[in-house]
Amino acid sequence: MYPVSSSSSSSPATNDVSTPLLNRNRPRSSQPLRGAASRLLRRASSRGMMLRESSVRVRETAAEQIEERQSEWAYSKPVIVLDLVWNLAFVFVTVGVLWFSSGEEPRVPLRCWIVVYNLQCLLHVGCVISEYRRRHGYDNLNRDSDSGLTSSEDESDGPEIESGTSLAKHLESTNAMFSFVWWIIGFYWVSAGSEELAQSSPQLYWLCVAFLAFDVIFLVLCVAVASLIAIAVCCCLPCIIAVLYALAEREGASDEEIERLPRFKFLTVRNSEKVNGEILETHGGIMTQLGVDSPSERVLSSDEAECCVCLCEYEDGTELRELWCRHHFHEACIDKWLRINATCPLCKSNILKTDEQSGNDAV
Structure with missing residues (x-):
């Protein structure tokens, strides 16, 4: 499964859309990358680096640009495939472990926790596929409009596309909030009786530990990547521009x-x-x-x-x-x-x- 992440995009077209891997379940008003870069710049300026206000504004603009590109990269085909593969891998591994651990009887409902965890994975997969198809359908519509569709036709299709994705967005946000609560419950059950569970139900116990540890590692990686990007925007903006120039579309x-x-x-x-x-x-x-x-x-x-x-x-x-x-x-x-x-x-x-x-x- 995946942890709850609080990153956000500044792109108007994707402001409320949850993205897999890089940027999931973003609160509407939070702008972490831009805010982190701005706070870091102003703190550095107050401590003697004496960055001018114009330099701070340029770096804030670069942070906005990265956030806009981030949503595009998060829904690129390689990232989508990776996200689907590892979530479905969790499901297949769980089916095998539950089959071979049928004789284990833990004193806490670890099987229930594992099953619900995997249902969240499947729901996330459905939301990702729905959003991916919507984005590609919207891109095709834009290309058709550029080829000769009138503006009135384009405007009439816009609300329909947006309303079609509202359910997937709400489901993904609800799923993320519930997954956070469910992670805390699982952590409490596993840590409260770790020695007993490791002896009486080793396969279920270590599967829960693996899922819990994966979520923590994923969250740490997200925070580390966001921090590195913020530092790079502040201290080495030409490098960021070179990366965007190499990876982004012209x-x-x-x-x-x-x-x-x-x-x-x-x-x-x-x-x-x-x-x-x-x-x-x-x-x-x-x-x-x-x-x-x-x-x-x-x-x-x-x-x-x-x-x-x-x-x-x-x-x-x-x-x-x-x-x-x-x-x-x-x-x-x-x-x-x-x-x-x-x-x-x-x-x-x-x-x-x-x-x-x-x-x-x-x-």
Whole structure:
């Protein structure tokens, strides 16, 4: 079976949907990955790392992006197959153990606990299959609508799809809450008479121990993975973007659309300031536009001369990319992000819509 997990997705399309393995039974208002990353960033900033607010917002946006992708990966075919295989394996193992342990008579109803545990596994399998089929049916409907269906037809089918999955979502949430209570009951029965049960009913006893231990291990792994992702988002965001770029579908901007964005070259300007009697050197600079006949220039202060993605200061001669919202980043950092998500990681403005609007204004 599986333990209750409290992770959540920020995607509007999947906000209330339970996902197997990676993200099950999520409360509607909880946002753990984004919240954990934000808390970790602000705590690190207060303890001397001095992360700017813009860098915190970029990492919160990246956490949201991971949560949106997480639901897609959780319902990918390999993950679904793995989830179904191990839940059905529990059922087959249980049938064999119950057959060979027919002569055991434990003083607590271990057989009842095992049977109910496996019924929860089967119910989870049914909910997962139902949600998987719904998602693929919804994807096919979207493809059909892109091929020529009218918006009115699409809107009329939307509520029907959503209502068809409400029962599966409620069943999965109820099943998860009950499984948590059932796990506590089983743990109490097994731990209260462990020595006696190990001698009188060894096969039933060790099967219960295996199920209980699996749930604990699964929960620990989920917490560890979520913590590692949160730390990586805070401390090594370019690595996360590279992983998303390698694994996720290219749903962002195309190379042609990205190349329309202006490129700049950064030239360092060193200034000296006297603070508390000490002379401190600041590293501001000038952004000079590339590839145009009349290049524009922008003066950046030392606070602005830093990439919010990799947290590195702009070096002399570094090539930058500026979005239509006037936010600038290292070219290598922002290009991979835009291929995944065509929005500014700082203000979330859509670069494609802004590009179209600016083109219409020019006409």
